[in-house]
Amino acid sequence: MRVLVTGGAGFIGSNYVRQALTGAYPALADAELVVLDKLTYAGNLANLAPVADSPRLRFVRGDVCDATLVADLMRGTDLVVHFAAESHVDRSIQGAADFVLTNVVGTQTLLQAALDAGVGKFVHVSTDEVYGSIEHGSWSEDHVLEPNSPYSASKAASDLLARSFHRTHELPVCITRCSNNYGPYQFPEKVIPLFVTNLMDGKKIPLYGDGLNVRDWLHVDDHCQGIALVAEKGRPGQIYNIGGGVELTNRELTDRLLAALDADESMIQPVIDRKAHDRRYSLDITKISDELGYRPLVSFEEGLAGTVRWYQDNRHWWEPLKESAAVPEG
Ligand code: NAD
Numbered sequence: 001m002r003v004l005v006t007g008g009a010g011f012i013g014s015n016y017v018r019q020a021l022t023g024a025y026p027a028l029a030d031a032e033l034v035v036l037d038k039l040t041y042a043g044n045l046a047n048l049a050p051v052a053d054s055p056r057l058r059f060v061r062g063d064v065c066d067a068t069l070v071a072d073l074m075r076g077t078d079l080v081v082h083f084a085a086e087s088h089v090d091r092s093i094q095g096a097a098d099f100v101l102t103n104v105v106g107t108q109t110l111l112q113a114a115l116d117a118g119v120g121k122f123v124h125v126s127t128d129e130v131y132g133s134i135e136h137g138s139w140s141e142d143h144v145l146e147p148n149s150p151y152s153a154s155k156a157a158s159d160l161l162a163r164s165f166h167r168t169h170e171l172p173v174c175i176t177r178c179s180n181n182y183g184p185y186q187f188p189e190k191v192i193p194l195f196v197t198n199l200m201d202g203k204k205i206p207l208y209g210d211g212l213n214v215r216d217w218l219h220v221d222d223h224c225q226g227i228a229l230v231a232e233k234g235r236p237g238q239i240y241n242i243g244g245g246v247e248l249t250n251r252e253l254t255d256r257l258l259a260a261l262d263a264d265e266s267m268i269q270p271v272i273d274r275k276a277h278d279r280r281y282s283l284d285i286t287k288i289s290d291e292l293g294y295r296p297l298v299s300f301e302e303g304l305a306g307t308v309r310w311y312q313d314n315r316h317w318w319e320p321l322k323e324s325a326a327v328p329e330g
Helices: 011-021 045-051 067-074 089-094 097-117 150-169 191-200 220-233 250-260 286-292 300-313 315-324
Strands: 002-006 032-037 057-061 079-082 121-127 173-178 180-182 205-208 214-219 239-242 247-249 268-271
Touching: 002 011, 011 032, 011 045, 011 220, 032 067, 045 057, 067 097, 079 097, 079 220, 089 150, 097 121, 097 150, 121 150, 121 220, 150 173, 173 220, 180 220, 180 300, 191 205, 191 250, 191 300, 191 315, 205 250, 214 220, 214 250, 214 300, 220 239, 220 286, 239 286, 247 250, 250 300, 300 315
Parallel strands: 002 032, 002 079, 032 057, 079 121, 121 173, 173 239, 180 214, 205 268
Antiparallel strands: 214 247
16 A cells, blocks of 8 residues: 655654554555655654654655646555645745645645546545634534635635545545644744743743634644544545644643743733634534544643653754744744
């Protein structure tokens, strides 16, 4: 079996690859994994270092918009797991062109090549942000899409393109929409690694607006486990929400991180709110739980403590990234 993993050198994609190559997903026990990644600022070969010697891993540096390369890689592929994306909302507010190219055109390029090659399954990794913002209750998969940022709009476009390739061409596509991931190897522009690494260096942490925006937190191991289930057993044409079941305001999250790093609220630097900042995300995960037996297994307490420890133990991984990528310091 051959699996094409796009964006496999990023935060979530590399977790999936490391897990797959170390036996976490029995269905992929003997699979060959081909990683296609452009290595943008967010891609990092160091994320694959723990499995770099695996004879089952092949890395290809390239762009998901490169139709010739993608067609070539798609031949003989049984499963595509499509993670590659421009993924940071703040960057999409500064400029959305790369988001449309990679997230929309790149996804269309992959879908067309998968169709031409007769690929057996295509898992498109989407996001809960395509739904917009919800005051009460939780989104089920048939909720209307009302994305508010250029990032989430580009993800919604790619999500709908993936759906259309199933409806129009019967390409066996599954779409996953997950909540906010956290865990080791997350690029230090995202809130948890940014706050942890700032606090480790005695720097302030920038908290948006009133800090009352609510996010559902999902450990990256649980997310990738959900993706593996969808890849193996998900019904073609179906959408599956994948959540962690832990809703926190950004202020509550901040307080936990301050406590974990022995700091107090004087380290908080309030900053002007993000434009069109979604107030609350909340996923109903009944469908994936009932149909595929998905359960998030990592408790938030353990997952967060492990994540903080990982950043404390791996300064050599994140320090150069913070210096090179103009990550805000607060
Ligand atoms: P990331 O930014 O850490 O990694 C993205 C990877 O894609 C990088 O390795 C990058 O080099 C690669 N890439 C970017 N443009 C490319 C291109 N044109 N061609 C080939 N490779 C390219 O992102 P992540 O946090 O790992 O997210 C993975 C997926 O999960 C994305 O599709 C994202 O939208 C989705 N998602 C993420 C979260 C989250 O909390 N991180 C939540 C919901 C959904």
